[in-house]
Amino acid sequence: MSNMDSVRVRVFSLNCWGIRYLSKYCPQRYAMIGEMLYKEQHDIVLLQEVWSEKDYLFLKKKLASCHPHSHYFRSGVIGSGLAIFSKHRIRDTFLYRYSLNGYPYMAHHGDWFGGKAVGMAILNLGSLTANVYVTHLHAEYSREKDSYLPHRVVQAWELQQFIRHTSAGADVVIVGGDLNMHPQDLGNRLLRAYTGLQDSYLETAKFDGCENGMTLIADNPFISKKELVPFEKGIRIDYILFKGSSKADVHCDSMSTTKGSVPNHPFPYSDHEALTAELRLEPHTPAETGSDRKLKNKDSTTGKLAELVDIVTEARTEVKVGLHCAERMRYTAARTGVMGLALLFLELVIAAVPYLALGAEQPFPRTSFYLLAVLCFAILLTTSMLYIFYTMELKSLQGAEDQMRLGIGSLQEKLKGFCLAQLHNPSGRPPEVQEPSAFEPEE
Amino acid sequence: MSNMDSVRVRVFSLNCWGIRYLSKYCPQRYAMIGEMLYKEQHDIVLLQEVWSEKDYLFLKKKLASCHPHSHYFRSGVIGSGLAIFSKHRIRDTFLYRYSLNGYPYMAHHGDWFGGKAVGMAILNLGSLTANVYVTHLHAEYSREKDSYLPHRVVQAWELQQFIRHTSAGADVVIVGGDLNMHPQDLGNRLLRAYTGLQDSYLETAKFDGCENGMTLIADNPFISKKELVPFEKGIRIDYILFKGSSKADVHCDSMSTTKGSVPNHPFPYSDHEALTAELRLEPHTPAETGSDRKLKNKDSTTGKLAELVDIVTEARTEVKVGLHCAERMRYTAARTGVMGLALLFLELVIAAVPYLALGAEQPFPRTSFYLLAVLCFAILLTTSMLYIFYTMELKSLQGAEDQMRLGIGSLQEKLKGFCLAQLHNPSGRPPEVQEPSAFEPEE
Numbered sequence: 069m070s071n072m073d074s075v076r077v078r079v080f081s082l083n084c085w086g087i088r089y090l091s092k093y094c095p096q097r098y099a100m101i102g103e104m105l106y107k108e109q110h111d112i113v114l115l116q117e118v119w120s121e122k123d124y125l126f127l128k129k130k131l132a133s134c135h136p137h138s139h140y141f142r143s144g145v146i147g148s149g150l151a152i153f154s155k156h157r158i159r160d161t162f163l164y165r166y167s168l169n170g171y172p173y174m175a176h177h178g179d180w181f182g183g184k185a186v187g188m189a190i191l192n193l194g195s196l197t198a199n200v201y202v203t204h205l206h207a208e209y210s211r212e213k214d215s216y217l218p219h220r221v222v223q224a225w226e227l228q229q230f231i232r233h234t235s236a237g238a239d240v241v242i243v244g245g246d247l248n249m250h251p252q253d254l255g256n257r258l259l260r261a262y263t264g265l266q267d268s269y270l271e272t273a274k275f276d277g278c279e280n281g282m283t284l285i286a287d288n289p290f291i292s293k294k295e296l297v298p299f300e301k302g303i304r305i306d307y308i309l310f311k312g313s314s315k316a317d318v319h320c321d322s323m324s325t326t327k328g329s330v331p332n333h334p335f336p337y338s339d340h341e342a343l344t345a346e347l348r349l350e351p352h353t354p355a356e357t358g359s360d361r362k363l364k365n366k367d368s369t370t371g372k373l374a375e376l377v378d379i380v381t382e383a384r385t386e387v388k389v390g391l392h393c394a395e396r397m398r399y400t401a402a403r404t405g406v407m408g409l410a411l412l413f414l415e416l417v418i419a420a421v422p423y424l425a426l427g428a429e430q431p432f433p434r435t436s437f438y439l440l441a442v443l444c445f446a447i448l449l450t451t452s453m454l455y456i457f458y459t460m461e462l463k464s465l466q467g468a469e470d471q472m473r474l475g476i477g478s479l480q481e482k483l484k485g486f487c488l489a490q491l492h493n494p495s496g497r498p499p500e501v502q503e504p505s506a507f508e509p510e511e
Numbered sequence: 512m513s514n515m516d517s518v519r520v521r522v523f524s525l526n527c528w529g530i531r532y533l534s535k536y537c538p539q540r541y542a543m544i545g546e547m548l549y550k551e552q553h554d555i556v557l558l559q560e561v562w563s564e565k566d567y568l569f570l571k572k573k574l575a576s577c578h579p580h581s582h583y584f585r586s587g588v589i590g591s592g593l594a595i596f597s598k599h600r601i602r603d604t605f606l607y608r609y610s611l612n613g614y615p616y617m618a619h620h621g622d623w624f625g626g627k628a629v630g631m632a633i634l635n636l637g638s639l640t641a642n643v644y645v646t647h648l649h650a651e652y653s654r655e656k657d658s659y660l661p662h663r664v665v666q667a668w669e670l671q672q673f674i675r676h677t678s679a680g681a682d683v684v685i686v687g688g689d690l691n692m693h694p695q696d697l698g699n700r701l702l703r704a705y706t707g708l709q710d711s712y713l714e715t716a717k718f719d720g721c722e723n724g725m726t727l728i729a730d731n732p733f734i735s736k737k738e739l740v741p742f743e744k745g746i747r748i749d750y751i752l753f754k755g756s757s758k759a760d761v762h763c764d765s766m767s768t769t770k771g772s773v774p775n776h777p778f779p780y781s782d783h784e785a786l787t788a789e790l791r792l793e794p795h796t797p798a799e800t801g802s803d804r805k806l807k808n809k810d811s812t813t814g815k816l817a818e819l820v821d822i823v824t825e826a827r828t829e830v831k832v833g834l835h836c837a838e839r840m841r842y843t844a845a846r847t848g849v850m851g852l853a854l855l856f857l858e859l860v861i862a863a864v865p866y867l868a869l870g871a872e873q874p875f876p877r878t879s880f881y882l883l884a885v886l887c888f889a890i891l892l893t894t895s896m897l898y899i900f901y902t903m904e905l906k907s908l909q910g911a912e913d914q915m916r917l918g919i920g921s922l923q924e925k926l927k928g929f930c931l932a933q934l935h936n937p938s939g940r941p942p943e944v945q946e947p948s949a950f951e952p953e954e
Contacts (some may be wrong), residue, residue, distance in 0.1 A: 142910035237679025438881045467585035
């Protein structure tokens with residue numbers, strides 16, 4: 069590492085609300101977004117809900133000179149909606165599709181068709197390797213009765229897994245996107261506690277933007293105030309998160325959000341507010357993160373581990389609730405299917421009786437016969453598809469639950485090691501703990 | 512790293528062919544497998560096609576004392592079929608589901624329902640961190656007319672991405688499973704060249720097993736010889752691959768396969784042969800992998816990079832073929848759907864004419880009318896589902912193609928850096944190349 073100068077990186081994140089023909093003023097807003105991005109020249113631009121590839125290509129053309137590197141992440145039926153534009157060369161990309169993402173029959177919520185995912189791009193910032201992630205989790209349509217909560221918790225679980233497991237080689241980690249979670253929501257705590265990611269809004273030295281860093285605000289003309297209840301003023305659900313490593317520290321020097329309107333324009337960029345964070349990366353030699361630092365942090369590490377165990381346990385409970393729900397739904401689908409089958413069987417028997425008793429007149433009006441048969445087949449088809457779908461949902465939930473159980477076990481094992489070491493050797497590092505990467509903030 | 516002694520690890524891999532009620536002698540074979548694993552006490556056991564959780568639980572119980580740590584990877588409708596048993600504590604697990612995996616309507620091939628995936632488990636082997644992967648790719652049903660080739664190439668692409676991006680923190684990488692690819696098949700070359708993984712059959716000091724390391728052999732009574740044509744004796748499609756790091760070298764001391772029969776038993780463990788590799792891990796301090804090694808390997812690195820560019824280009828061509836196919840299929844689905852719609856419309860018009868011309872007699876026999884309407888609706892439903900499915904397939908193929916293009920660009924950039932450096936500074940390491948992790952064998 070020859071270059072030890074600090075590197076300044078401006079990161080931008082926006083949920084573009086880009087549903088062609090459905091989102092209001094879509095082309096005009098993309099023109100505004102393109103104009104603004106061209107003027108602002110951020111280092112890294114993370115966009116969500118760019119549902120149409122044409123809009124991505126429009127931005128790509130517009131930003132060709134200032135952001136020559138870009139990637140559009142594809143998945144699902146419509147796409148993932150995720151895009152990244154960068155001043156710096158994108159060396160590699162990778163996409164992880166969440167295993168759960170709502171229900172296809174909830175077409176009015178549309179999330180299933182979007183194929184929600186997390187996209188990763190690896191790029192060089194000065195002498196440092198940065199892993200940049202952009203994601204968009206399942207929306208919350210009702211805070212009181214959030215039937216998608218288990219799905220979102222599993223998405224947050226998979227997000228932290230993906231970031232943790234893919235960022236071991238990174239000097240800097242940057243995550244941006246619409247998490248659809250409030251700052252203290254379970255999934256958000258899970259993500260931050262497991263990965264050690266820091267929230268730029270909480271860490272920034274300087275802030276300019278909406279009250280409490282809100283990104284979905286009542287003052288935005290595209291927002292219906294009814295949807296925000298009980299949070300009259302708005303909520304904070306979009307984030308830029310970051311993390312350093314043994315090779316670099318990351319600081320957030322300033323952060324800003326848009327405030328529901330754009331000067332000289334009749335409407336804002338989107339229904340979400342845009343986020344900009346100015347990060348300062350300070351490369352250092354690994355030696356600087358010596359035992360001094362580690363010792364200082366040992367007590368807080370133990371505390372953090374214990375907290376993490378609690379959070380994962382809470383997440384596991386939530387996933388179990390989802391499991392019960394999915395089991396019940398699958399049972400209902402199976403029962404309805406069996407009823408459809410019974411009805412079909414009954415109909416055939418009734419129709420067959422006069423046929424067998426040769427010459428007897430058919431008691432069934434032909435039209436009703438056909439209609440009933442069609443109904444039975446429709447029931448059978450629908451319920452078998454639902455059965456398959458719920459089975460897949462169950463497998464994913466069970467998988468997440470298994471992994472969480474294993475995760476809790478590993479964390480507890482580690483905690484035990486730390487506590488024992490502190491008892492026997494209060495000034496040194498526990499020799500029996502050889503699992504640094506399971507909990508990265510400590511590294 | 513205090514312990515510098517070498518570590519011996521015995522790795523086992525078997526495709527168990529565990530389709531309950533369909534695979535022959537399933538319970539008996541699981542009993543045999545459990546017995547053998549209990550006796551052999553491998554360090555790591557990687558199983559594929561354990562389709563039923565009951566069978567996994569049977570093995571878990573049987574192996575509780577010798578393999579206290581295990582994980583069953585769930586995905587798709589039936590499951591991923593992947594399981595891992597370990598003597599060593601499993602610290603963490605992660606599952607990646609391949610974005611493409613055959614077609615749901617090819618139910619007789621069944622791959623789609625299996626939810627093919629790659630599972631990862633992180634464990635400690637002595638002082639070393641090992642990332643262990645188990646996977647099973649889409650089957651090849653016909654070598655001449657392999658319509659699943661693009662799917663398998665994309666799976667191999669995603670497999671190498673997953674391994675490469677998640678193993679940066681690992682000291683040792685071990686991969687086992689049924690790749691459904693011959694040693695020189697495109698996907699296999701892609702996987703090995705990009706990740707630097709070594710094939711234990713090719714690297715082993717000692718081998719005992721079937722000719723040419725074959726794992727699907729004509730001598731196995733469960734194999735129909737017709738399926739193997741034109742490879743009368745058999746093929747090699749199951750593998751144990753491995754890779755060291757700057758912290759450890761890995762050597763394969765011996766390797767063996769079963770030979771189509773089991774002494775004292777009337778039939779073998781499975782239709783595939785089982786693989787066992789004895790690996791020796793030699794931990795060393797990173798200093799030992801100094802500039803000497805790197806210099807020695809520079810020429811071969813340039814050659815390998817050039818070869819890798821060729822392989823990725825070949826893979827990209829294959830994905831493009833798949834793209835054209837999927838586009839054609841989607842077009843056919845759309846056209847059929849439009850025809851169904853037109854037919855429905857025509858029928859309604861014919862039915863409506865006498866209705867509008869009041870009193871005129873209905874020319875349509877009622878039964879045919881209903882049957883035709885049902886047919887039209889069935890066509891519409893089927894074609895729209897197919898359209899959605901092919902759209903998803905297209906997105907995945909396009910996504911892989913994009914990533915491959917980007918990958919080729921990065922590799923070429925790197926190759927250029929190497930060549931320039933060799934021209935100007937034939938004895939040193941190129942200073943302008945700062946992208947070591949994009950191509951790991953060189954590290």
